[in-house]
Amino acid sequence: MDKEIKDNKEIWNNLIRFLHQNTGKKPNDINSVLFLIGVQELGKGNINFSKEEKQDLMHIAMCKVLSFGDFYELEGIDKDGWPHWKNIKPLPNVDLKIQEEFIKNYIIEYFKKEIGLHI
Numbered sequence: 001m002d003k004e005i006k007d008n009k010e011i012w013n014n015l016i017r018f019l020h021q022n023t024g025k026k027p028n029d030i031n032s033v034l035f036l037i038g039v040q041e042l043g044k045g046n047i048n049f050s051k052e053e054k055q056d057l058m059h060i061a062m063c064k065v066l067s068f069g070d071f072y073e074l075e076g077i078d079k080d081g082w083p084h085w086k087n088i089k090p091l092p093n094v095d096l097k098i099q100e101e102f103i104k105n106y107i108i109e110y111f112k113k114e115i116g117l118h119i
Helices: 002-023 030-042 051-067 096-113
Strands: 072-077 083-087
Touching: 002 030, 002 096, 030 051, 030 096, 051 072, 051 083, 051 096
Parallel strands: none
Antiparallel strands: 072 083
């Protein structure tokens, strides 16, 4: 288990380096990475988003990455091009540190499967 945690930390650090190199800005936390995923999933490029839209982008990202664990499924896209997700399975009830690692694992899976990143 300790080796797996160490490996995941190394993979996460590699992902952060990749994002820093490709965006010119180092994501400082998991929310920054979720924001980038949300922008990618929305597909409208890096435009100016309102505070509410930024929160919506992070929600889109969270649903997308958790869809790899069959927690969410895409319901559809609204007239403005925003995806809407449906919760299909309850998330595990764990403490915050474990929850963050849980989400990081799905973020890593997202970048491997959706972006084709080899990290």
